Amino acid sequence: MKRPTPLLATLAALGLTFGAASYTAPAAAREYVSVTVTDRPPPPRFERMPPPRVGYVWAPGYWNWYGGRYVWVGGRWAAQRPGYVYHPPVWHPYGRGWRVERETWVRDPHWHH
Template identity: 45%
Template sequence: MSMSTSIRLAALAAVTMLASGCVVEQPAPRRHPVVVEQPAPGYVEVIAPQAPPTVLVEEEPAPRPGYVWARGYWHWNGRKYVAMHGHWEPVRPGYHYVHPYYVQRGDGWHLNVGVWVAG
């Protein structure tokens, strides 16, 4: 191999190595929280045989800027209803909070937990 061919091959290899290291990656798009419609794996739904108490778990506090009050609710523990106290949730732009509520079906009372919903 001649000297000029060796120089050309070395130059080509150097340019290839330099060019291969110059990868410009675009940042990943920001993803917003997704509201899961299906129960998570391992989720066990407890069905209450009787309606929850009509007594409020607690009084709703005064509004707090930047937060939504997630109301307390009655949770069926398999034997009786237990009060679950409310808590503050940070506001999520583009979402609204749906408070926990029960729905009566043929097999008993089903709790729909509080969730953030787009819109």
Template identity: 50%
Template sequence: MKVPTTREEFFMKKLAVVLATGFSALLPLGVVMVPTAAQAQPAIIVQTPPPPPRVERIPPPRRGFVWAPGHYEWRGGRHVWIGGEYVRARPGYAYRAPEWRERDGRWEYARGRWDRDGDGVPDRRDRMPNNPNRY
């Protein structure tokens, strides 16, 4: 094994050890985080299904805002409830709430997002994002 001779080599080796240790600590939890090119956030995939959604009392509507319902996020190796809140509306877009999707016995978290034409297909994957006669 080569001994690091420069400061940069030392820090790169230390970074590699820290990353490898962190990744190996997540494996027993059944967590897989896969970075994707189209997203700034990594995909979160876990073995544990989320609990049933909680019932929330929705406050009165606010002009210029959209209600983002509460949902579970994966934090610290468990599902954590995040309460709903009003978010500033984006004219011409529909808000899609965060959701958990089951795929092959695993649960994948999809973050909340804005959709331009309201069809539920993310605009970056939609061939006709503004077609009103889509369906």
């Protein structure tokens, strides 16, 4: 069996290094469907927030549009994301109707590793 020449080994190593350095992971696909509703959402329901849980943030309940009507989605604990702030869903007037801004995590400008 022949041993690879040093030039061939060097070229292979450079190719692997370049390939690894230029790799970018595929972006996570996010599906978002925007719905505009003519009826104003009902007022939020009162929910008693449970005692705090380490590593979680409370995501309060909200009205969601489902099946042609508003449906209450109860609050829940969401795993905390270091460096981000949770923003719950909010309904905003939009033209002659209402549009929901879905829950999201926004980078915290005051966070440092």
